[in-house]
Amino acid sequence: MIFVLGATGKVGRALVPTLLDAGADVRALTRDPAKATVDPRADVVQGDLDTADLPALLDGADRVFVLTQGHSTEREAAVARAATRAGVTHLVKLSTTGVHFGQTDPITRAHADAEQAIREAGPAWTILRPGAFMDNRFAWRDTIRDENTVYAAEGDPASALIHVRDIAAVATLALTTPDHHGATYELTGGEALTTERQVAILSAALGRSVKFVEEPESAARERMMRKYGWPAQAVDGFFALKRESAQREHVVFDTVERLLGRPPLTFANWAGENAAAFPYHYRG
Known part of the structure; x- marks a missing residue:
């Protein structure tokens, strides 16, 4: 089971159906299932990461796509710790190319700190660093x-703007195949x-x-x-x-074409x- 955080965001809306089309079982987290637009094939669960029972949300999941509202280091670190206790085997974190370039603005610093928390948590990890959407x-x-x-x-x-479907396609590859553990991918158009x-x-x-x-x-x-x-x-x-x-x-990275075998959208x-x-x- 793949647990997708941020399932109703820009990337999550593309990722959930892409994972389902690839044959994965998907649990999608949203604060308000009644208002959320999530592929009906997914198991949609309600939760707020600041108040939710994370072990209960993660029960049965073996892979997690990590993206939290506000790019909160503490939220993502809490998810990583709970995932480790729940027996999750692989975390895929959505970050930003700014980390690759060593930027020091607050958004990039938060992502860099969260990346470190993911790497240190225990499960296998993959880091995705897209540029502007x-x-x-x-x-x-x-x-x-x-x-x-x-x-x-x-x-x-x-x-070098990137299409969210390309991010979702790379994330699906990372979440459904074993060849991307320990990899960090910069992603652009x-x-x-x-x-x-x-x-x-x-x-x-x-x-x-x-x-x-x-x-x-x-x-x-x-x-x-x-x-x-x-x-x-x-x-x-x-x-x-x-x-x-x-x-x-x-700056253009060739990662999308190299991983997907086609040019970026x-x-x-x-x-x-x-x-x-x-x-x-x-x-x-």
Whole structure:
């Protein structure tokens, strides 16, 4: 049995059906099964890692996909300890490429500490370190809907964005085959694209031209807090991460193609699949 934490998140939503399609038995954790969208073939269980009876949740599981809300070192360390006591034999941890590059921003430091906890827990482990997700571009929906415009902070770097289905495919390989114990994999898409180029690709998928606007960081911060409701601490953490990763987001790793035997999915693939999520409601 494979126990998937973060089953309703970006990666989890892709991972659960991919594991099931591979023939695995899957237990998926969610805080509210009534509201969660989880593949009905999975065993969906309710739980909050801060209050749950971890041994009970882990009972019968032999492999665990580790991803917790807020990338909490303590939560992931607690999961690792409980998994060891429950007899789990393999932990697969979702981390970030920032750890590979030695970044020191708070998000990356938390992942690095959690990686260490996973390695020291006892069971076999695999670490997956993806770069920026293509799904992050869903953040553009509101301004495309209202203004047919994408705003980006000045100096936003080119990024080798990765499709979550590629992350899920590699995670499935790690969770269902024995050849990846003790491995650490950096994961990116196959090419680095500027934000302006991403907008052009999305425009082609939409069949209309979406405007691209660069704005000062101060304006971007205001937009994230006022329009998107981000707390100031989260905005600070985001920009700290961006500053640290700016010189490295363009780096392309060949891991996806090497492990899966095919090229990574492209941003054009992602844009075509998700075009319906970006309508424009003209308000003239």
